[in-house]
Amino acid sequence: MRLSLGNFIWRILDLIIAAIFIYAGVLKALDPVQLAHDIDHYKVLPWAVGVGLAFYLPWLEIFCGLALIFRLFYRGALSILTLLVVVFLVATIAAKVRGLDITCGCFGHASQNWSFPAHLALDLGILVTLAVLCYCSVARARANASPMPTS
Secondary structure (H helix, E strand, O other), X not given: OOOOHHHHHHHHHHHHHHHHHHHHHHHHHHOHHHHHHHHHHOOOOOXXXXXXXXXXXXXXXXXXXXHHHHOOOHHHHHHHHHHHHHHHHHHHHHHHHOOOOOOOOOOHHHHOOOOHHHHHHHXXXXXXXXXXXXXXXXXXXXXXXXXXXXX
């Protein structure tokens, strides 16, 4: 396997995104009750569903981050993380439009004092990076696919 500069850069992006989601997932897994309250502040889901998500989502983020590092179920992990970021972005924007004052709690206490534009910029940056990684993964798979023989 030849390692080019482009592959090296994409691999670094993989590791950065993986580290972000593993870090965020671990912080959330350590305090699922606080995460349940953070989810409830969005006023989108019933309390019981929010509690279930508070115990499930951190582990999903951790396992998807590990999948990016170890390249197991790579495209599946990228797809799940992309969906999570899109859902979070939509929920955050909807909460802001409804005038709700929320803190996402994605990175524990460190992110509680961030402004809405800072959260939005970070999430959009992560979303763009995930989309580029998804595109590159599909393009790489197509390039490596051998053409079907014709009869």
